[in-house]
Amino acid sequence: MSWYQLLDIRKQAQEEFDWFADNPPSNCPRDGEPLTNSPPADSGSSVERFCKFCDFEYPRDWVRPQRL
Numbered sequence: 303m304s305w306y307q308l309l310d311i312r313k314q315a316q317e318e319f320d321w322f323a324d325n326p327p328s329n330c331p332r333d334g335e336p337l338t339n340s341p342p343a344d345s346g347s348s349v350e351r352f353c354k355f356c357d358f359e360y361p362r363d364w365v366r367p368q369r370l
């Protein structure tokens with residue numbers, strides 16, 4: 303494997319990381335269950351997604367992953 307291939311893999315991993323960091327989670331980060339989309343926020347609620355199995359709410363409890 304060449305240097306260039308390694309650099310390419312690294313670049314791709316960073317792009318994937320950015321994608322995941324910038325998009326809402328589709329699964330609960332606590333228990334891995336699929337999140338449920340909230341109905342349109344007529345009630346003034348800012349909850350976009352929530353977990354039925356714990357009290358996780360997006361974006362309230364969402365912590366954007368930080369690159370180390």
Ligand SMILES: [Zn+2]
Nearest residue numbers: 330333353356
């Ligand atoms: Zn959960």
